[in-house]
Every structure is written in structure tokens, then in C-alpha cells.
Amino acid sequence: DVKVTQSSRYLVKRTGEKVFLECVQDMDHENMFWYRQDPGLGLRLIYFSYDVKMKEKGDIPEGYSVSREKKERFSLILESASTNQTSMYLCASSRGGRGSYEQYFGPGTRLTVT
Amino acid sequence: DAKTTQPTSMDCAEGRAANLPCNHSTISGNEYVYWYRQIHSQGPQYIIHGLKNNETNEMASLIITEDRKSSTLILPHATLRDTAVYYCIAFLSGGYQKVTFGTGTKLQVIP
Numbered sequence: 001d002v003k004v005t006q007s008s009r010y011l012v013k014r015t016g017e018k019v020f021l022e023c024v025q026d027m028d029h030e031n032m033f034w035y036r037q038d039p040g041l042g043l044r045l046i047y048f049s050y051d052v053k054m055k056e057k058g059d060i061p062e063g064y065s066v067s068r069e070k071k072e073r074f075s076l077i078l079e080s081a082s083t084n085q086t087s088m089y090l091c092a093s094s095r096g097g098r099g100s101y102e103q104y105f106g107p108g109t110r111l112t113v114t
Numbered sequence: 115d116a117k118t119t120q121p122t123s124m125d126c127a128e129g130r131a132a133n134l135p136c137n138h139s140t141i142s143g144n145e146y147v148y149w150y151r152q153i154h155s156q157g158p159q160y161i162i163h164g165l166k167n168n169e170t171n172e173m174a175s176l177i178i179t180e181d182r183k184s185s186t187l188i189l190p191h192a193t194l195r196d197t198a199v200y201y202c203i204a205f206l207s208g209g210y211q212k213v214t215f216g217t218g219t220k221l222q223v224i225p
Contacts, residue, residue, distance in 0.1 A: 004157075035215070043158070043201075043215035059214065090157050102148065103213065105157030 003027070004106035006091050012112045019078040021109050023091030030096025032074035033103065034058075034066065037088040049074055050096055081113045118202045123220040126196075132189040134219050136202030139183040145205055147178060149187045151198040152218070158201065161187065192223045 007022035025032065033048040035058075045058030047066040055066050063085060067075045074093075078085055089109045095101040119137040126132040138147060148163040162169055162176045164185070169176045175188040189196055201218040 033213070040217065042217035045214060092157070102160035102163065103150075103158075105159070108155075108157050 004091060004093055004104050006089075006106040006109050008109050009107065010110050010112075012114065013078075013081050014114055015082060017078075017081050017113075019081045019111070019113075021076040021078075021089055021091075021111070023074045023076070023093075023106055024072055025074075025093040025104070026072065027093060027095075027104065028071065029093035029104075030071070031094045031101075031103075032068065033092040033094075034064075034074065034076045035090045035092065036060070037090060037108075043090065046076065081111075083113050085111065086113045087111060118204055118216055120200075120202055120216065120219045122217070123222065125222045125224055126189075126192045128194060128223050128225050129191055132192040132196065132221060132223070134187040134189075134200050134202075134221065135184065136187070137184045138202070138204045141182050141204050143182075147176065147182075147185050148203045148205070148213075149174070149176065150201045150203070150215075151196075152201070153195075153198045158215070161200075192221075194223050194225065197221060197223045 004025045013019050031050050034046045035043045037043050044060050046064050047058050049055045049068045052071050065077045091106040092103040094103045146163050146165050149161040150158040152158040162171055162174050164176045164178050178185045199218040199220050201215050205213050
């Protein structure tokens with residue numbers, strides 16, 4: 001069964017802390033994505049990666065960075081957390097290459113920055 | 115990626131067919147139409163996708179108009195468990211799959 005896991009379901013951090021959100025997929029997918037979801041704004045793409053060590057900015061990359069050292073793992077980093085980064089964070093993965101492939105999502109991490 | 119437009123919310127009686135519309139008038143010839151749904155407090159779940167032809171799977175049917183400017187997701191016999199936000203998205207096949215989700219349609223299935 002397809003599986004995308006995220007390191008925490010709920011996380012509370014203080015303003016200014018460095019925050020790591022981890023995502024792991026077991027499907028050997030090339031593509032991985034990080035989204036944030038806020039009421040009334042839907043899902044917004046932060047970053048995506050199409051291969052190990054490769055990354056592309058999404059629609060709202062400011063204040064975030066990512067790391068993909070291994071194919072199965074994609075990390076989202078908040079260098080200095082701020083209260084406006086309180087949100088639900090969703091990770092997803094999909095096959096790469098030519099063709100059209102669906103994304104598989106993890107359960108999400110609800111991050112609160114106080 | 116083509117922009118999609120969906121109604122904000124819809125109601126459907128339990129046991130009846132739920133028909134969720136999506137407008138994608140700027141879709142290009144090689145952009146697929148995908149549907150996902152998100153049940154409260156869970157990550158989105160893939161439902162179905164299509165390019166030109168109508169598609170059916172165990173979850174739903176997808177009807178795409180001949181000009182491909184709109185589509186309809188059909189849940190043939192809606193249950194309370196189908197209450198969710200449904201997202202219609204359109205994106206290019208191949209290459210980097212940057213996908214933009216909008217705000218979707220909140221479907222409420224009523225007993």
C-alpha cells in the first residue's frame with residue numbers, strides 16, 4: 001500500500017526557532033512536494049523536488065527552504081519560525097517522467113508558532 | 115497550468131448522485147483534469163483523472179465536455195462518508211509536475 005508519512009501530526013514551536021518537518025515516501029517516487037493549507041486559501045505549493053538534490057520554488061517559498069538528500073525523504077525547513085507560518089503542512093509524492101501521475105499525500109502536520 | 119473554477123459549496127441527499135462541476139476554460143490540449151478530495155483532518159486523496167474521454171473507476175465518474183472547457187465529477191450514490199472538499203485541477207503531463215490546488219467545493223451529504 002502506498003505510504004507517505006510525516007514526522008509529526010502536531011507541533012508547537014516558538015517564534016525564531018528553526019523548525020524541521022520531515023516527509024518520507026516508500027513508493028520510489030521521483031517527485032515530492034510541500035504544501036501549506038490555510039482556511040479560505042486552499043492548498044498552496046511551497047516547494048517541490050523532481051530528483052535527489054533538485055528543487056523548484058512553488059508559489060509561496062518565502063521563509064522556507066527544503067532539502068532532499070535521499071530519494072525517499074523531503075524536508076521542509078523554517079529557518080526562523082514566525083507566527084504567520086502557523087498552518088497545516090502537507091507533503092505529497094508522485095511518479096516522475098513523462099505521463100501524468102497522481103499525487104499521494106501524507107496526513108499533514110499542524111504547526112503552531114507562538 | 116490552467117485555472118479552474120468550482121462552486122464554493124454544494125449539498126446532496128444521501129443515496130442520490132452528487133454532480134460536482136468544474137470550469138477550466140483555458141485548458142490546453144495536453145493538460146489533464148484531475149480530481150482529489152479531502153476529508154476533514156486528512157491529506158487529499160486522488161479520485162480520478164482524464165484527458166479527453168469520460169472515465170469511470172470504483173469511486174466516481176468523470177465527464178469532460180467535448181471542448182474540454184468544463185468537467186463534472188459524479189459520485190453515483192453519495193454517502194455521509196463522501197462529505198469532503200473536492201478539488202478539480204488541470205496540469206500538463208510529463209516533466210515537472212507543479213500543481214496548483216484551488217479552494218475546491220465543500221460537498222455536504224445530508225441524511
